[in-house]
Amino acid sequence: MSRIGKRPIPVPAQVTVTVEGQQVNVKGPKGELSRVVPAQVSVMQENGTLQVNRRNESRAARQRHGLSRTLVANMIEGVSQGFQRRLEIQGVGYRAQVQGRNLILNVGYSKPVEIAPPAGIQVAVEGNVNVLVSGIDKEVVGNTAARIRAVRPPEPYKGKGIRYAGEFVRRKVGKAGKK
Numbered sequence: 375m376s377r378i379g380k381r382p383i384p385v386p387a388q389v390t391v392t393v394e395g396q397q398v399n400v401k402g403p404k405g406e407l408s409r410v411v412p413a414q415v416s417v418m419q420e421n422g423t424l425q426v427n428r429r430n431e432s433r434a435a436r437q438r439h440g441l442s443r444t445l446v447a448n449m450i451e452g453v454s455q456g457f458q459r460r461l462e463i464q465g466v467g468y469r470a471q472v473q474g475r476n477l478i479l480n481v482g483y484s485k486p487v488e489i490a491p492p493a494g495i496q497v498a499v500e501g502n503v504n505v506l507v508s509g510i511d512k513e514v515v516g517n518t519a520a521r522i523r524a525v526r527p528p529e530p531y532k533g534k535g536i537r538y539a540g541e542f543v544r545r546k547v548g549k550a551g552k553k
């Protein structure tokens with residue numbers, strides 16, 4: 375039995391959850407999300423908690439049990455608190471700025487790179503080098519942060535580039551000088 379899948383999901387007071395067949399709709403103070411859970415699992419709502427159960431013991435049902443529980447729990451957390459990812463830009467002359475809704479990155483290319491965030495995602499820049507990506511859908515927040523990081527991933531020699539806050543980049547030794 376999936377240890378993660380067995381755990382009940384507490385529903386905060388300000389969040390309403392409706393389950394219609396395989397469709398789970400979650401509405402909270404930050405917005406609303408909906409997702410269709412796989413047919414191998416069922417979601418039941420009882421006195422302030424949600425329980426995700428398997429319909430049978432097939433391999434597919436066991437694989438999707440914990441995943442479905444985590445996805446529904448992330449939806450509830452997203453509409454009540456929201457998610458955010460921090461990125462740091464390191465390098466001489468590297469900087470970021472927000473223009474309208476778009477993020478403009480100057481990271482060593484001949485022209486600035488412009489990234490338009492998807493609907494429901496907010497991008498903020500603090501001090502020209504710290505980028506904050508926030509929203510209610512954890513998957514979209516993570517994908518947007520990954521797209522920003524992919525513009526100039528940190529390189530191992532000088533450590534220049536865009537990295538997640540707290541990310542450790544293994545450094546390599548450059549060329550050895552003449553002796």
